[in-house]
Amino acid sequence: MRHAHRVEVVRAAEAELMARLPEGTLMRRAATGLAVTCARLLTRRRGRVYGSRVVVLAGSGDNGGDALYAGAELARRGARVTAVLLAPGRAHGGGLAALRAAHGRVVVEQEIGLADFSCADLVLDGIVGIGGRGGLRPEAEPYARAARTGPVVAVDVPSGVDADTGEVAGAALRADVTVCFGTYKPGLLIDPGASYAGAVQLVGIGLELPPAGVVALQHADVAALLPVPGAESDKYRRGVVGVAAGSARYPGAALLAVAGALRGGAGAVRYVGTAAEEVVRGFPETLVTEGGPAGAGRVQAWVVGPGGGEGADRALAEALAADVPVLVDADGLTELARLGPGALAGRTAPTLLTPHTGEAARLLAGAGGDGGTRSEQARPPAADELAAARLATARRLAAAYRATVLLKGSTTVVADPPPASGRGYPHGAVRVNPTGTAWLATAGSGDVLAGLAGSLLAAGLSAPDAAAVAAYLHGLAARRTAAVPGAPVTASEVAAALPAVWNDVRAGEAPEPRSRTSGGTGT
Numbered sequence: 001m002r003h004a005h006r007v008e009v010v011r012a013a014e015a016e017l018m019a020r021l022p023e024g025t026l027m028r029r030a031a032t033g034l035a036v037t038c039a040r041l042l043t044r045r046r047g048r049v050y051g052s053r054v055v056v057l058a059g060s061g062d063n064g065g066d067a068l069y070a071g072a073e074l075a076r077r078g079a080r081v082t083a084v085l086l087a088p089g090r091a092h093g094g095g096l097a098a099l100r101a102a103h104g105r106v107v108v109e110q111e112i113g114l115a116d117f118s119c120a121d122l123v124l125d126g127i128v129g130i131g132g133r134g135g136l137r138p139e140a141e142p143y144a145r146a147a148r149t150g151p152v153v154a155v156d157v158p159s160g161v162d163a164d165t166g167e168v169a170g171a172a173l174r175a176d177v178t179v180c181f182g183t184y185k186p187g188l189l190i191d192p193g194a195s196y197a198g199a200v201q202l203v204g205i206g207l208e209l210p211p212a213g214v215v216a217l218q219h220a221d222v223a224a225l226l227p228v229p230g231a232e233s234d235k236y237r238r239g240v241v242g243v244a245a246g247s248a249r250y251p252g253a254a255l256l257a258v259a260g261a262l263r264g265g266a267g268a269v270r271y272v273g274t275a276a277e278e279v280v281r282g283f284p285e286t287l288v289t290e291g292g293p294a295g296a297g298r299v300q301a302w303v304v305g306p307g308g309g310e311g312a313d314r315a316l317a318e319a320l321a322a323d324v325p326v327l328v329d330a331d332g333l334t335e336l337a338r339l340g341p342g343a344l345a346g347r348t349a350p351t352l353l354t355p356h357t358g359e360a361a362r363l364l365a366g367a368g369g370d371g372g373t374r375s376e377q378a379r380p381p382a383a384d385e386l387a388a389a390r391l392a393t394a395r396r397l398a399a400a401y402r403a404t405v406l407l408k409g410s411t412t413v414v415a416d417p418p419p420a421s422g423r424g425y426p427h428g429a430v431r432v433n434p435t436g437t438a439w440l441a442t443a444g445s446g447d448v449l450a451g452l453a454g455s456l457l458a459a460g461l462s463a464p465d466a467a468a469v470a471a472y473l474h475g476l477a478a479r480r481t482a483a484v485p486g487a488p489v490t491a492s493e494v495a496a497a498l499p500a501v502w503n504d505v506r507a508g509e510a511p512e513p514r515s516r517t518s519g520g521t522g523t
């Protein structure tokens with residue numbers, strides 16, 4: 001599992017450790033780790049470090065200090081290192097002295113800096129790290145836009161990305177690799193920040209940290225959560241998932257949700273709705289009923305809403321009345337937004353909401369802007385604003401509806417409501433999905449995800465586990481399905497790829513690292 005901590009938590013751990021160590025130890029550890037990565041990249045690119053052109057963009061804080069010390073280490077190995085000072089007169093004294101002692105060059109003119117930046121074999125972005133406030137300052141913005149030939153290595157966090165949230169106010173440096181220290185930062189795992197970070201490498205510096213506020217599951221974590229039938233299992237013990245989906249207008253949504261549900265580990269899928277005939281034709285193993293959830297018989301979890309059309313209100317009401325976990329998606333969410341959080345107030349079983357940002361905007365508007373404080377919000381939030389602040393959006397929704405929320409899109413985020421009393425990690429941690437691909441933003445992909453997550457709920461996973469595991473498998477399936485890496489995928493193909501992905505995860509086959517251009521788990 002990747003653990004990410006907020007800046008204030010990192011600062012506290014740093015202070016505690018620094019008090020016990022000789023001055024400069026942490027920065028030396030950080031700079032050494034950084035230089036090792038840079039040397040490896042240069043060797044891959046040019047065959048050696050010696051003679052390569054390295055540019056260090058150095059701001060006024062310790063982030064610039066890390067970059068300058070790493071630059072000095074590369075200069076000692078024969079690299080031609082130029083430091084561009086973005087805040088001349090305020091650069092890190094020790095780092096600058098080390099670079100000069102290693103015969104590095106120092107410039108302050110922006111024109112020279114930009115020319116060197118564009119033709120460098122490698123750039124170190126040490127403009128600003130976890131001490132940054134606001135977006136990039138004007139003197140740094142040209143570097144975010146300039147052409148370049150070599151890779152950019154961000155020091156701790158790409159400059160311009162908010163380390164705590166992944167929000168980007170204006171421009172930010174686009175890195176190929178980010179070397180972070182002590183712990184991941186939430187902004188490196190959540191878009192838009194994650195898409196600026198490239199491949200993220202963690203350098204341990206000895207910090208002792210409390211449980212993380214944000215985590216990203218990896219293969220082993222997901223493998224440990226997958227439901228596996230025991231020798232005594234029957235279909236009811238494995239869990240029956242009820243799917244109330246599809247309508248005369250959208251029968252395909254029923255098929256896709258059932259396809260996802262059949263591959264999520266539940267023992268049986270029970271379908272209710274108007275597309276029963278099509279569902280049985282497509283998946284004869286499905287149990288079908290033509291009414292609503294109330295008369296459908298025993299289930300351990302409901303999925304309600306995909307393609308539900310005009311029948312979604314009844315399906316939602318009947319599903320919510322059942323004392324089992326309920327996943328609400330698509331038209332079910334539109335209906336829930338109309339009803340507001342009060343519709344969930346009496347529930348004791350878990351509720352999992354799976355909105356994209358457009359649905360999230362409707363839900364927040366339905367909750368009065370921010371969980372009952374409509375007056376604070378002059379207008380309903382716009383979907384693109386919510387997408388830019390994914391962590392905050394998921395948390396707001398979870399708090400407003402007191403339900404687990406899986407916010408879909410570029411980096412899927414799963415948030416639990418704040419604890420009523422002292423409930424801590426792992427439930428309290430927000431889970432972010434590392435396997436997404438922008439190709440998942442395709443019709444029907446959300447229906448598959450809803451069925452899959454509902455099936456995992458029925459199999460006994462908690463709402464946040466079911467959501468995080470479903471997002472993980474769904475993203476991997478889309479990556480695996482593309483005949484050519486990066487080619488378009490369809491929702492049916494994603495569903496069909498789920499068994500193979502399930503096997504990959506159990507076999508421990510690592511996913512491809514996220515590329516700089518890949519998106520998230522959009523649906």
Ligand SMILES: NC(=O)C1=CN([C@@H]2O[C@H](COP(=O)(O)OP(=O)(O)OC[C@H]3O[C@@H](n4cnc5c(N)ncnc54)[C@H](OP(=O)(O)O)[C@@H]3O)[C@@H](O)[C@H]2O)[C@@H](O)CC1
Pocket residue numbers: 010011014026027030059060061062063064066127128129130131132133134135136137155156157181182205207
């Ligand atoms: N934590 C750890 O364990 C370890 C941390 N380490 C390293 O230290 C880094 C944190 O260093 P830090 O605290 O000096 O802050 P940092 O990110 O350099 O920025 C602050 C400076 O920038 C300025 N500034 C502010 N906003 C700005 C903006 N938008 N654009 C431009 N400038 C801006 C602000 O000055 P201002 O102009 O606002 O007066 C201030 O001078 C951390 O990311 C990691 O790399 C490792 O060495 C070892 C272990």
Ligand SMILES: [K+]
Pocket residue numbers: 063125126127128129154155156157158159
């Ligand atoms: K940086």
